[in-house]
Amino acid sequence: MRAALHVAKDKPVLIVDDLEIREPRAGEVLVRVHACGLCHSDVTVMDAGMTTPIVLGHEAAGVVEAVGAGVNSHKR
Numbered sequence: 001m002r003a004a005l006h007v008a009k010d011k012p013v014l015i016v017d018d019l020e021i022r023e024p025r026a027g028e029v030l031v032r033v034h035a036c037g038l039c040h041s042d043v044t045v046m047d048a049g050m051t052t053p054i055v056l057g058h059e060a061a062g063v064v065e066a067v068g069a070g071v072n073s074h075k076r
Contacts, residue, residue, distance in 0.1 A: 004038060004056040009049050013056065024068035036060040 001021055005014045024030045036057040064074065
């Protein structure tokens, strides 16, 4: 998958095209993201010194591709 990857505080964000993801686990949903922006919250995560690496972007639009065991709704 293509992703904006934050690897360390005070380092530039990397755009990677070969990030591998696993199949969804119980209670998880896999979404193929078609568009995603980075916002103030992402900058806050980068500045806070969170554990890295971390994929940035949490406001996404896409299509559900797969669901893990026990998923029967897209709502929480």
